[in-house]
Amino acid sequence: MKPTSRPIGYWLRHLHNLIEARFEAALAEDRLGRRHWQTLTLLHEEPRTDAQVREALLPFGADQGATLDDLTGRGWVARDADGRLALTGAGRDAYPRVAARVQAARDLLMTGLTTEQYVSTVEVLATMAGNLEARPPNE
Template sequence: MDKPLGYWLMHLHNLLEEQFARTLADLGLSRRQWQALNFLSRGDATREELATALAHFSTDSGPDPLEGLTARGWAASTGGGAVALTEAGRATHLEASRRVEVSRATVLGGLTLDQYAETMRILSVMAGNVEADLARS
C-alpha cells in the first residue's frame, strides 16, 4: 500500500469506467444512459427529476442520456412532462441489469458484506471531513 488514497480512488474509478464500457458496449449504452435507464425502470419521471437523480454521478456536461434512450425507442414521453421506459427499454434494462450485477460481483469478489459496508462507511466519513473543511473555507 505504497500509493496514496487519491491514486487508488482514481485508479479504481478508471478501471470501473472501462469495465462498465465493455460490459454494455454491444448494447450501445453509456454509463450515464444506463443510469438514466435504471432510474426510469422505477417509474415515470420528469426530465428535471432525472437530471437531479443523475447529478451526483457525473460532473461532465456530455450528451443528454435521455436523448440516446428516446432515439433508440427505449424511452418516450408520457405527456405532462413525464418520460417512461417503453417495452423495448424495459427489455434492455433487464439485460443490462443482469450484466451490471455480474460486473458488481466481480468488483466485490473476495470481500464480505461487512468489509464492503465498512469501506463505504470510511469513504463517507472521509468525504464528510473534506466537505466540512471546504465549507469552512
C-alpha cells in the same frame, strides 16, 4: 509492493478508472455508457420528470440531454400521459439484458469481499469526504 505503500488518492483514482473501463465494456454491446445505465435504472424504478432525472444525475456530470435523446431515439424512453419520462416496452425489454451484464461487472468487483466490508469501505470514504467538505480548502 504492499497496497499501503501507495496513498489513498492513488487507489481511489485507479479503482475509479478500472470501474469505468469495466462498466464501459459491460455496456458496449448495446452502445451504452454509464449515464445511459443510470438513466435506465431511474426510469425502471418509476417514470420521472425532466427535473427529477436532472437532479438524480447531477452528481455524475451527465449530459442528460444527449443521453435522453439517444434513449428516445432507440425507442427505449418516451413521455407518458402525464408528460413524465418512462421506459417504453422496448426499454423494459432491454433493461434486464443490460442489467445482467452490469450485475456481472459488480459481482467481479465484489469478489473476495463481504457486504459488510463494502458497507464499511463506503462509510469510511463518506466520512473522509465529509471531513474535507466541512472545511474550506483555504483553512
